[in-house]
Amino acid sequence: MEKARDGGKKGTVSRRQLLQGLAVAGGAAIIGTSTEVFADGKFSGWPDRRGMLTDLTECVGCRSCEKACNEANRLPGPEVPFDEKSVFERKRRPTASAYTVVNRYEPKSSDKPLYRKVQCNHCNEPSCAAACPVKAYTKTPEGSVLYNADVCFGCRYCMVACPFYVPAYDYDSALEPKIVKCTLCYGRISKGGIPACAEACPAGAVTFGKRSDLIKLARNKIRKNPDKYIDRIYGEYEVGGTSWLYISSVPFDQLDYPNNIPEKPLVEQTKGFLSAVPMVLTIWPALLTMCYAATRNKEGKE
Amino acid sequence: MNDETIAKAESFPARFTDKLLMGMSWAEYSKKLITPFNIVAMIILCVGFPLIGLRFYKGLAAVTHSSNEYPWSILLGWGLFAGVPLSATGYVMATTVYILGYKKYHPLVRLGVLTGFMGYLFAVIYLLIDIGRPWRIYYPMAVSYGPTSVLFLVAWHVSTYLTVQLLEFSPAILEWIRAQRVRKWAILITIAMTIAGVILSTLHQSALGALFLLAPGKVHPLWYSTFIPVFNFISSIFGGLCMVIAVSTVCARWLRDKADDTFLSNLDPLTVGLGKAAAVVMFVYFVLKLIGVAHDDNWALLGTGYGYWFLVEIFLFVALPVVTLSVGVKKNSAGLVRFGAFHAIAGIILNRLNLSIITFNYNLPDHFHHIVPPAKEALIVLSIITFHILLFRWILNRMPVLREDPDFPEEDH
Ligand code: SF4
Ligand code: SF4
Numbered sequence: 152m153e154k155a156r157d158g159g160k161k162g163t164v165s166r167r168q169l170l171q172g173l174a175v176a177g178g179a180a181i182i183g184t185s186t187e188v189f190a191d192g193k194f195s196g197w198p199d200r201r202g203m204l205t206d207l208t209e210c211v212g213c214r215s216c217e218k219a220c221n222e223a224n225r226l227p228g229p230e231v232p233f234d235e236k237s238v239f240e241r242k243r244r245p246t247a248s249a250y251t252v253v254n255r256y257e258p259k260s261s262d263k264p265l266y267r268k269v270q271c272n273h274c275n276e277p278s279c280a281a282a283c284p285v286k287a288y289t290k291t292p293e294g295s296v297l298y299n300a301d302v303c304f305g306c307r308y309c310m311v312a313c314p315f316y317v318p319a320y321d322y323d324s325a326l327e328p329k330i331v332k333c334t335l336c337y338g339r340i341s342k343g344g345i346p347a348c349a350e351a352c353p354a355g356a357v358t359f360g361k362r363s364d365l366i367k368l369a370r371n372k373i374r375k376n377p378d379k380y381i382d383r384i385y386g387e388y389e390v391g392g393t394s395w396l397y398i399s400s401v402p403f404d405q406l407d408y409p410n411n412i413p414e415k416p417l418v419e420q421t422k423g424f425l426s427a428v429p430m431v432l433t434i435w436p437a438l439l440t441m442c443y444a445a446t447r448n449k450e451g452k453e
Numbered sequence: 454m455n456d457e458t459i460a461k462a463e464s465f466p467a468r469f470t471d472k473l474l475m476g477m478s479w480a481e482y483s484k485k486l487i488t489p490f491n492i493v494a495m496i497i498l499c500v501g502f503p504l505i506g507l508r509f510y511k512g513l514a515a516v517t518h519s520s521n522e523y524p525w526s527i528l529l530g531w532g533l534f535a536g537v538p539l540s541a542t543g544y545v546m547a548t549t550v551y552i553l554g555y556k557k558y559h560p561l562v563r564l565g566v567l568t569g570f571m572g573y574l575f576a577v578i579y580l581l582i583d584i585g586r587p588w589r590i591y592y593p594m595a596v597s598y599g600p601t602s603v604l605f606l607v608a609w610h611v612s613t614y615l616t617v618q619l620l621e622f623s624p625a626i627l628e629w630i631r632a633q634r635v636r637k638w639a640i641l642i643t644i645a646m647t648i649a650g651v652i653l654s655t656l657h658q659s660a661l662g663a664l665f666l667l668a669p670g671k672v673h674p675l676w677y678s679t680f681i682p683v684f685n686f687i688s689s690i691f692g693g694l695c696m697v698i699a700v701s702t703v704c705a706r707w708l709r710d711k712a713d714d715t716f717l718s719n720l721d722p723l724t725v726g727l728g729k730a731a732a733v734v735m736f737v738y739f740v741l742k743l744i745g746v747a748h749d750d751n752w753a754l755l756g757t758g759y760g761y762w763f764l765v766e767i768f769l770f771v772a773l774p775v776v777t778l779s780v781g782v783k784k785n786s787a788g789l790v791r792f793g794a795f796h797a798i799a800g801i802i803l804n805r806l807n808l809s810i811i812t813f814n815y816n817l818p819d820h821f822h823h824i825v826p827p828a829k830e831a832l833i834v835l836s837i838i839t840f841h842i843l844l845f846r847w848i849l850n851r852m853p854v855l856r857e858d859p860d861f862p863e864e865d866h
């Protein structure tokens with residue numbers, strides 16, 4: 152770098168230095184603090200964060216949780232009543248008017264159907280949050296991943312990034328569309344309550360508690376009943392761990408749980424790229440100025 | 454107000470219409486506008502623009518295939534993901550001429566910069582139609598920062614680069630309106646703008662690929678690779694080179710009277726030169742793509758349906774155009790090079806659509822349903838393309854892009 156400056160023509164030195172300075176300063180402003188991404192590796196923050204344990208073997212598919220969620224969040228009424236079983240004929244996913252849905256599976260390895268409740272898993276290091284260019288998502292100490300419609304501009308990158316296909320979007324709203332997803336009943340749990348779905352479940356399939364306690368509980372259940380459960384807690388490590396945990400009697404991929412996602416938080420995937428950015432911002436201007444100086448001199452001689 | 458200012462105020466509108474109508478009277482000008490091309494274009498706009506209105510009246514669901522599973526549809530797949538690499542024309546040409554010092558390519562610089570500027574401008578237009586609350590588009594820049602997001606980077610870079618390209622192109626505008634003094638300043642900042650442009654381009658071209666790094670398990674493993682940012686950056690280089698060949702070909706055919714001798718007589722040798730550079734870069738890209746498969750040990754996947762599709766992409770749409778370009782260069786045939794360039798452009802479009810739409814969520818049932826856009830969305834895209842062409846032609850007709858203005862000879866920057 153120094154050499155290039157000295158090698159250049161006297162008169163252009165200050166101008167080139169100025170350009171370099173401008174480019175670097177401008178670049179730094181543009182990229183901001185992108186390298187101070189999330190903490191490395193395992194998420195260590197908020198040890199008290201809450202979670203939910205779903206025991207898939209207990210769920211009876213009554214959809215009480217869907218109903219309770221709908222009422223607690225004052226969502227629009229369902230197209231099909233909550234006691235209607237015909238909804239199980241196809242697989243559903245959360246939509247703009249439903250934070251949670253229950254699907255039925257009939258895996259060969261099980262003699263009775265299994266029901267899977269789908270909602271935001273409240274990842275420890277959520278990729279929806281890592282994706283959002285306006286920081287509309289926050290992971291709270293209570294464990295909830297919250298969305299703020301006041302800053303969202305509707306790019307839907309969070310939906311692309313969520314490995315569990317959770318955030319739903321208000322495609323029918325022309326002027327005020329927003330992302331819709333489960334909040335882990337933040338309003339209730341921050342006041343010491345429990346989420347509406349957990350409260351409503353008549354079968355005890357959904358348990359609310361401290362995430363670390365839930366993992367112990369799940370392990371105990373598996374240990375005590377090794378014939379009933381497969382030896383895995385889904386959500387313990389997936390994408391760095393999620394607040395929502397599941398135990399089951401059949402392998403999770405038979406229930407459409409994504410099983411091709413890494414154990415590291417997804418934000419790790421882009422870290423390498425983001426940390427290369429400042430490098431480009433500092434090396435490129437110098438390199439290009441050198442090139443410019445070199446070709447300029449060459450032509451001067453011709 | 455004294456007489457002098459009144460006279461000025463009168464002459465300004467007159468001069469202005471003179472500029473706009475290219476020296477013709479209203480009657481002459483409107484008569485010239487009635488051509489088959491313009492009539493077809495008008496019909497397309499008359500259908501497409503109201504559909505854009507519908508989007509803002511009834512929501513995206515009324516016109517697009519965007520869904521909860523596939524949030525990004527053809528509006529972004531085409532408008533942003535394919536549009537931006539093909540708009541790399543500005544930075545590749547400015548680098549060639551101003552940084553690397555290949556002055557003989559000077560006749561193509563302005564065309565490159567204009568193509569790039571318009572490409573980005575329209576990428577933003579597609580974006581404004583697609584995002585939910587377009588009036589908040591500046592939020593990542595001013596209201597709420599999400600620096601962990603690759604899209605945050607893209608937002609900043611695309612907007613800054615749009616400004617940079619406008620400044621790069623400003624001498625042409627200033628020559629058109631004869632603003633001598635401002636133009637001098639605009640020329641002075643050319644190098645700074647070129648350097649800024651290269652940096653911004655390197656980053657956001659690769660960032661557009663890096664966006665998908667956050668979705669492993671969603672993008673098919675043959676397209677998902679830690680190299681995506683590198684692939685996207687490198688392909689943007691030959692994308693830009695080939696677009697310059699394509700656009701200059703079209704201009705030399707249909708806007709001959711707006712081009713000067715320097716442009717027309719140099720075009721063939723310059724085309725071959727650009728083709729040579731494109732072939733080299735494209736070959737490197739091809740090899741890297743193979744290394745990508747080896748690096749992730751995805752050989753086994755090549756035997757699947759998506760594997761065949763991948764082979765189609767890299768052999769028919771990368772390797773084959775490389776061969777065409779190389780033969781064209783060897784035989785010094787601008788025609789063959791042009792053919793190869795158009796082919797390579799198709800390859801880039803295919804690649805970006807593969808990444809953002811065709812292989813995205815390949816593992817969901819009903820995957821193929823969403824790939825074909827609904828008619829309304831296709832018509833919106835078609836009308837924006839038409840508008841793009843009309844505006845582009847409008848500028849080329851007026852400003853000194855394909856020619857040098859005799860009053861403003863090329864200066865040594
Ligand atoms: S499940 Fe999806 S939406 Fe919920 S926190 Fe995780 S990444 Fe975000
Ligand atoms: S749609 Fe909204 S919340 Fe989601 S990434 Fe975009 S701005 Fe953020």
